[in-house]
Amino acid sequence: MPWPLLVPALAGLAFLVLPLAGLLVRAPWATLPGRLAEPRVLEALRLSLVTATIATAVCLLLGVPLAWLLARTTLPGRRVLRALVTVPLVLPPVVGGVALLLVLGRRGLIGQWLYDAFGVSLPFTTTGVVVAEAFVAMPFLVIAVEGALRAADQRYEEAAATLGASRWTVFRRVTLPMVAPGVLAGAVLCWARALGEFGATITFAGNFPGRTQTMPLAVYLALETDPDAAIVLSLVLLAVSVIVLAGLRDRWVGAA
Amino acid sequence: MLRRLRLAAVLASVLSLAACGSSSSDTAAPASSGGAGKTLTVFAAASLTETFTELGRRFESAHSGTKVTFNFGSSATLAQQITQGAPADVFAAASPATMKTVTDAGLASAPTVFVRNTLQIAVPEDNPAKVGSLKDLTDPKVKVALCAEQVPCGAAAVKALDAAGLKVTPVTLEQDVKATLTKVRLGEVDAALVYRTDVIASGGRVRGIDFPEAAQAVNDYPIAALAEAPAPDLAEQFVDLVLSQQGRDVLTKAGFQAP
Amino acid sequence: MNMKAHLVVERPAFRLDVRISAAAGEVVALLGPNGAGKTTALRGLAGLTALNGGRVELDGAEVHHLPPERRGIGVVFQDYLLFPHLSALDNVAFGPRCKGLGKAAARRAAAELLDRVGLAGHAHVRPGRLSGGQAQRVALARALAVRPRLLLLDEPLAALDAHTRLEIRAELRRHLADFDGATILVTHDALDAMVLAHRLVVIENGAVVQTGTPGEIARHPRTDYVARLVGLNLYRGEADGEHVVVGEVRFSSAERLTGPAFVAFPPSAVALYRSRPDGSPRNLWQVVIDGIERHGDHVRVHLRGPIPLLADVTPAAAADLDLTPGQDVWAAVKATETHAYPA
Incomplete structure (x- = not known):
């Protein structure tokens, strides 16, 4: 193995893993079981898992067709469109949250109408958490799926068309199964990003235990007064996400 | 315990930077002592950002050659940074409780309540x-x-x-x-x-x-020159300025009340 | 079933303009060198490449404005393009499913077709684990499963090794004979075309240069490309009764004709001599050996002289003559094996 690759690779690994090790070493292990049993921890964890999963589903529903649009059509201004899609990636999440308030808030461009017509107001609701998470996480999915679509051999789609398949059938039965690994990878990234989402969530959906307080929000507020609790909460979040992602990966590899 | 606190403080500062980006941080600037080009480092609660910046300007013009740098942030975070050994001269907290963390560690004595906020x-x-x-x-x-x-x-x-x-x-x-x-x-x-x-x-x-x-x-804001201040003289002088009539005027104009 | 097409496709440095027709039960081969436009023509027929002009008619009805999925044209692609995520059975059942058949019925139909191509035992195998020959047969079954009116095959044997190719070629011929629609086959391999097709359409540089039965084409090539494909020496000249004049050479031939004419003869009709032979063979020239190569069980000699010439001699004759490049020899062509035909 060439050392110009090996050395930076190990340094990179250490860089990524050591902070995690730091959390593990400094965790208040003695009081851990008691802290874990606190209902607000479980509540925040449950809320995080539920909202991240729903947000991922929303991203799949909207993001896969969007990726298809970007990869497979010759829309004018597609380049600009692609840049716009990645905006939530570069936007500081807090700004993203403010932007969401300006559009979907009670006095927002669309939110005002929603509120007047249906009495629906998204901020400070669990739905709002999902909206904030989906906003921030969707680019990960779109970029992954678009890449997969571009890499996929379109001649299979032509073959399907000659067999009488409509465009929709081609997408459903040929395109989608062929880019499935890309979609899955995108969904995993998307879910992980949604799970760790903090800035947009607290800005758009606020912070209320059981309704909008996800794990990252609980971690942040715990840091104000009780750093040990923050470490415990972070560890729980990490452990759960690692377990879910590892499980998913095994399944994925097993299926391939 | 100290090591745990240090980790927590780092975590806290990173998170708060990433989260709100509201604290303008000069933590890294080392304070020098003595001679021209002296630097005074003040750790102050975020709610003091506007008033203390103004007071810092006045302090600089009164003490030519002196530079005042601020680290504004959540009082709890600042207290943790100080106990972890950050090179601060003055600490102005938004609550007696956060000041207590610092005095308990023996890093400040006899804090004075300089304003109250309601x-x-x-x-x-x-x-x-x-x-x-x-x-x-x-x-x-x-x-x-x-x-x-x-x-x-x-x-x-x-x-x-x-x-x-x-x-x-x-x-x-x-x-x-x-x-x-x-x-x-x-x-x-x-x-x-x-x-x-x-x-x-x-x-x-x-x-x-x-x-x-x-x-x-009512929320009391205590201020104290720190025991391990790199520039102890300047620290005292800055605290005096805050407690002076001039300091009070700036603070009450911003809505604070005299104690 | 009757297919008539005029295909015009324009590209920056290329223009395809060909007319092709095929009747029910007929197999037509589009033969031509790489880049001639064969595959473009096929894609134009299938609707995968938009036409810049022309028309495609199936049984008198225009279909060129229809998308591929509504043309009823089956395609076997060069590398088969079997869907990697579906079993062989589901690949074949794909078309019938799209046509609205239920899952069970589509699978039954697919199983029957797989059985017909001898792959009943491979129904549940994914394409990645099929051999080249098996994949080719699944691709054929998949295309036939939608009962196309017109079947298109793009280089169906090109991806196979020589041995498999022989076997699959014979089998494909049998399947095409059973197919009652019209078949268009694209190939650059003369043997595939000759064995599989009833009629050849030779395309060069986007245009049709010759059409005819394999026999006609083999005997009377009209371009250098076709002549090379069928292994003949070919010249274009002017006939004046008993002779055809090609440059400074006068050919005697068996046919009598006048006007522009082709002369063709196989390399085996050329005899070589170290010195001018006795008697007076009519077609005799002095030539120089350009190159010598082993060609099957004989030796092919490239000759340069008044006209370029290929000669096939037996290894024994080559040894006796002690042929080496650069050497001067005499070449004689038997008039009885020389064919002349109008150009």
């Missing part, structure tokens, strides 16, 4: 829910934002509501005053409990309503 009800300019008193906040139709109990304005709000014997169900418990005010300014909530200084700092886009129960939740 709560106001902040409402959007047009006050859509027609809020006039603290009791109005108990109406379930009124959307209320409070600071989270973990941050000083949240603790003060709880104190005031308890003193009034009122029970308010907020829609959100915000992570800091600025975030709470943003919700009011955007009209996402009908009212919030914040410090009067924050209402004044928001520049008129939020209306502040006084309420009598605020007297039960």
